[in-house]
Amino acid sequence: MTRIKLPTVYRVYAGDNRSVEIEAGDVGKLLDALTQQYPDLKPHLFDNDGELLSFVNVFVNDDNIRDLDGNATELGERDEVFLVPAMAGG
């Protein structure tokens, strides 16, 4: 199981969970499973074409998946995935 940690601003769309554990082989499958489990989260992560919104950066441990293999980045049992949306407020 890979643990995906949710920022506080997304918790309200994911049953108030701080983190969710999901069995998935790569990041794409993990995010698909996450948004199937919590559909309210989907518009905050994906556009209408199903593409991950570019202002949400996904990190596996400390590395941006854009520096790895994108959605195909493989996940191990000990990996932690972080969703880091850009912040509008100032």
Added chain:
Amino acid sequence: MNLFRSTNHLPMSPSENRYARQIQFAPIGADGHDRISQSRVAVLGCGALGSVAAELLGRAGVGHLTLIDRDVVEWTNLQRQSLFDESDASLARAKSQAAAERLGEINSQIEIKPIVADVTADNIRQLLGGADLVMDAADNFALRFLLNDWSLSTRTPWVHGGCVGANGQVRLFTGQGKPCFRCLVPQPPPASAVQTCDTAGVIGPATHLIASLQVTEALKWLSGNQDDVRQTVLSVDLWSNRIRELKLGPATSKDCMACAQQKLEFLDGERGQTSDGVLCGRDAVQISALTGSQIDLATFAKRWDGVGRIQLTTFFARLFPDDERSLTLFRDGRVIVTGTSDISEARTLYDRYVGG
């Protein structure tokens, strides 16, 4: 130990050793402080991040501060925006002006220039020209993308900060690219996907922390300690007790529209011109000016005579058509409609009382 001290013993003129503890900090020292005192910094936005950043920079002795904001102080600001008080909110004073006055009381030895303006592709070169560094305290993405383009075009560093809820992030971008802000956020998000202070709220400790982290990076840069500037994006979630440093590797910059391809769409005016929009954390809508011409505020105040209560200042004219709503017209033609977050309702009020 003296527990009481006569006020007669308090210094009556600015003390020469007010920066002693900063100079004592070895990485800054006397040389670093000299550099800080000769620096020109623009603070873009005087809200939650900007008011704290401006205060810290002013206390640190940054020699020339330009405070830029388009907005006025409201009661909902006081929970976190440290330079403002109840009097500022009661009078709905222009934020940059109120911040500059308060900061002038804190440090009279530095130059502080308040500017009430909406920063756009048309005026950003003029407003930020000459700055050694810019603090990002914007409340919207359009302005950050514009600032990033300007930074790349002038090779001027800026310190990105963003904060919503208890989350925030910080990184200094040097203006040299690879990376730049667009490497981190390639495209502006759709409005429906963005969490703002309106939708998610925001807590004071988070904004103070993010602003403090921004100023730390700024002081490193300004004092000549560029090698100590953080290379990662610092991401903080205070409520979930997470602080992480996130890498921006070379692959994120490889195809970057701005710094790799040199397409400065926001600065060129092709994208992201400031448009009508709900203001972050407020029951208010900004209606953008259609032309760049300056407004004669007194003329409008006269035109509104008999329509409702009117407030006229150097920076704005305000009409209260009823008890719930107000329209604040600035000299650059922008109007902030308070009492609604419905853009079409705000536009209707604008058309009715301002027009054009």
